[in-house]
Amino acid sequence: MYKYVGHDIKRVDGLEKVTGYAKYVDDIKMAGMLYAKIKKSPYAHAKILKVDVSKAMALEGVKAVITGADVPNRVGLYLEDKTFLATDKVRFVGEAVAAVAAISEEIAEEAIELIEVEYEELPGVFNAMDAIKHDAPLIHEDLGSYKYGPIFFPKPGTNISNHYKIRKGDVDKGFAEADYIMENEFYVPHIQHAPIENHSVIALTEPSGKLTVWSACQSPYAVRKALSVAFDLPLHKIRVIAPTVGGGFGGKAGTTLEGITIPLSKKCMGRPVKLTYTREEDMVGSFVRQGCLARIKTGVKKDGGIVAEENTFYWEGGAYTEYGVNIARAGGYASTGPYDIPNVKADSYCVYTNQPVGGPYRGFGMSEIHFAIEQNLDMIAIQMGIDPVEFRKINAIKEGGHTVTSQQLYNVGITKCIEAVEKDIEWGKANKASAPNKLRGKGIACMYKAPSQPNNVASSAIIKINEDGTANLMVTAMDIGQGSDTVLTQIAAEVLTIPVEKISIISGDTDVTPYEWQTVASRITYCAGNAVKKAAEDAKEQLLKLGSIGLGLPAEYLKLEDGYVVSAVYPDRKKSIASLALGLEMADGSGVHGPIIGRGSFIPPNVRNTDKETGQGEKPVAFWTFGAQAVEIEIDMETGQIEVIKVAAAYDVGKVINPQLCRGQIEGGIVQGIGSALLEHQIMENGKVKNPNFVDYKIPAVRDVPEMVVRIIEVPEVTGPYGARGVGEPAMVPTAPAIANAIYDALGIRINSLPLSAEKVLDAIKNNKSVSCKMVQNNKGEDGEGQVKCGIN
The missing domain is CATH 3.90.1170.50 (Aldehyde oxidase/xanthine dehydrogenase, a/b hammerhead)
Incomplete structure (x- = not known):
């Protein structure tokens, strides 16, 4: 404990x-x-x-x-x-x-x-499909001379700044063995980060x-x-x-x-x-979330097992893709979601367009691809007459299962997450709408995410013990609202047995605080947390050695307890950390050691590049975070307005460091996910942003916050500090597809482009504009026979 x-x-x-x-x-x-x-x-x-x-x-x-x-x-x-x-x-x-x-x-x-x-x-190009045409105007004629990392693959002479490939198993053989095949297409537009501080x-x-x-x-x-x-x-x-x-x-x-x-x-x-920047300048001149067109072809057996998938993602990277190329990479190695599919072909393209610069946004590509993946799963399940929850359980990665890069996973909590939200949303129970002109529906979606970072990125931490027994913790992990200052302080406090209020954290000064790669990728609790834990353990080891000398007892029989070095055998024999902070004063007046300064550094262990042509690799990422969300919505048939009534969320965080902060992150992610699902859309006209302010660009307000039931699942990550892994970004990933699936449950209408606005829903109701797909039996041996292609609505 x-x-x-x-x-x-x-x-x-x-x-x-x-x-x-x-x-x-x-x-x-x-x-x-x-x-x-x-x-x-x-x-x-x-x-x-x-x-x-x-x-x-x-x-x-x-x-x-x-x-x-x-x-x-x-x-x-x-x-x-x-x-x-x-x-x-x-x-x-x-x-x-x-x-x-x-x-x-x-x-x-x-x-x-x-x-x-x-x-x-x-001439300009304003979407990815136009930009990849052979005669499209080149936005970066000198692409071939640009410097880039070894895990990225630009195509000089084109507008493609990165082409990331996955080739797992034999996808042609998989489709030949499939009993049914379905093709679908989905689109996610640009959205803005909209932080309070410009x-x-x-x-x-x-x-x-x-x-x-x-x-x-x-x-x-x-x-x-x-x-x-x-x-x-x-x-x-x-x-x-x-x-x-x-x-x-x-x-x-x-x-x-x-x-x-x-x-x-x-x-x-x-x-x-x-x-x-003014708000208008911020909306145009800073990073936006990239638009993404996703095409998915899926082969499935009669028992519900997916045997083949072919996915293509076209990312609208904007005028500069110096960050967007890594989002395309992340979309590639997570291209099928948290499901174990033996045969996969995936191509993820980052494409230059004459639009605002695409960059990192909470979820780092996972929200975009899961909007497609999770609706596609529902569409298949419904056509096959399988409950969407059961269909996910059938195909979810199990213990010892494999990702699309063939990375074998253990300590996998996705099924537990599915079961938790299934119970909390009361799946299968129909709830009565609040008025005759309204209908209710439920939807579910899953997700997984790994830190999209180079293999050798480092974190470090320094802890100084003060002469009154307090401590200074120095890091360059930035608390941008997620609560990392508190979590890292808790980790240090646990090792040193010093109360949290007696530890001061200093961060964000490259002349003072030690190296940290970046505060991105939901990696800080894991990476910086490990560095802090090691720094605290380093200080602890020094304290125990000094305590051994001062108490005349072997170090292995000593422990830290409530600010003291204490004998595990003789509890009354102890020395305060304060008395050892500057070293140990001996009886003859001499000193030993000097000030206690703990140092810790961390690089994720054994993470390696994937193969350039196949994307296969034993361990291309440090860890995976799994989660699921289920929603209940109510739709006004006269206005098309969607109200999210309830959201049940469950995430496997490995080990929760601060339950209150973790729940807050998940709740915040849900609300941000609701915004991306129902409200947010950067409206573009020939490259010009038409809604660069909070009057025209809508984000969720208090009235949009639903009832939220959050479950924290703990399946420890063996390489994480105390078993922890990150959850900051994953929390918003499944919200939008869960809402889209709930719309279908309520109306029998499938809308596969964001936002799921009232106008779009009402238009679909009035004009029957649902994406209507039928999955028919695959006539094996005849290439392409039995496939149905569904387009953007």
Whole structure:
């Protein structure tokens, strides 16, 4: 039984956030501060012929103006394809072309209007299917010269920035053996992250050349590395500080505004330069979730077992896909969902389009592909007369089963998750609607997700024991609302037996806190948690060795207990951690050891690349998180309005570190999933965002929150700290497909594109626009016979 792990500990950052004491980047005021604004492209695709900044420079109060010539180096975490300002041409509406720094925001805005840019408009491509045509305009003609990692496969001379393949078993043989075959198609549009805090950055260049950046970012070390490449600066000359971050959901994972403020600050030596996006700029100029077209062909036996699947995903990556290429990879190695299918062919394409930049969003591609996978399963089950819950149980990965990469899995909790939501939603029991003009329906969906990260990414932690027995924990894992500061503090407290309130956590300063790859991928509890546990164990080992000397007892007979080194045999013989914090003072006045500083680092064990041509590999990811959600909805037949009445959710988190925070993450994910299902859609017209504000872009409000029943399943992950694995992103993945399946249950109408808006539902009701699919018997031996193809509605 643990004292701190597994308990509802209050958030360690809660008080400063609810009182307004927490400081965000835009709260920071400095002497001599300058304010930056950007000149944005009005075109989706155009050559830049000339940029004239002379009038802007002449405006009183303007201190610096920059163009693409000032930031020519390409950057990118996975694929180096972007510059911070457009150089040769613009690739999306709203792309930054020039920037100014002035003594006030008003003067900066006036100066922007004085910058004159001459363009030559080029043909644009606005969806993936047009962009992959052989005669499509090339968005990145120099793709072949870009740098990229070994796990990505761009296609020079095309708009395909990554093609990730899965070839498992013999898919042709599998389809030949199938009794039934069905084909379906689904589409998910772009959506916005919409964090409460907009993107904001301050840059200060000192006369020594030292650069300090205050950034609302999730990944200070990744930002530091990208800035080092962009500006040819050694890492020790760059300091990135991330103060309190007001939400991210992936949108603050990479570099955004840093590369614009830095060259301005260089021209204004010694004066800090701040750039904060407006909401409209945030909606257009920051990462969006990529659109995705999914095509699924499934072969199934009469007993309900899926024997073959062929999936193709076309990701609308936007103008730059430096992050999107990894989403395509993740979509590939998770391409069939949490089901054990022996024969699989999957192709996942990341495609350049003249749209806002696609990037990481909570779920990292899993929400998009599971919207297709989980509806496809329901459609097959219904055609076969099998209950959708039972159909999932038949095909779910079991103990010792395999993923599409042939990774063998143990400690698999997916069936337990299905059974939990089946019970909590009262599956099979029809509930009465609240009015005669309303109908109710239920739907279920499952999911799984692994951290999509390079194999050798590291986490580290440092713990310092203070002379009063308290401790400082230093990490660069960023708490962006998920509660990681609290969880990591609990892990340290458990090892050291120091109360949580006696541990102070410091994070997000590359000159002070140790290395962390990124706060993404639902990896922090697992990766940073392991590093913190090792750091605490290192400090513990030092304390036990000193206690052994001081107590005259073997270290193996000592333990830490409530802030003391205690004898396991003689409980009255003990020394306080406080007395050992600076080393041990001997009777003759000499000292031993010195201050206690624990160090821990972690890299996921034995994770390796997959085969380039087949995507097969023994262990391409560190762990898998499994989950299921079931929903009950009510539909107004007169308006098409959908109300989510109840959601039952169950997730296998391995070992829960903080049950209250874990439930909060799951509940938040459900609400965000409802938003993506019913409300959210970035409306595009020839590359221009038509709803770049919260008046026209709707997100869930309090009235949209349903009853939620959350079950935490614990099937320990053997490599996780205390058995834990991440759940932050998985929580929103199955919501949208579960709602889509519930619509079918209520109305017999299948809508396979998001959002599932009232207008779309009402139109389908009135005009019978359901996707109508029939699955017929496969005439084996005749290629393609018996297949039915279903398209987008």
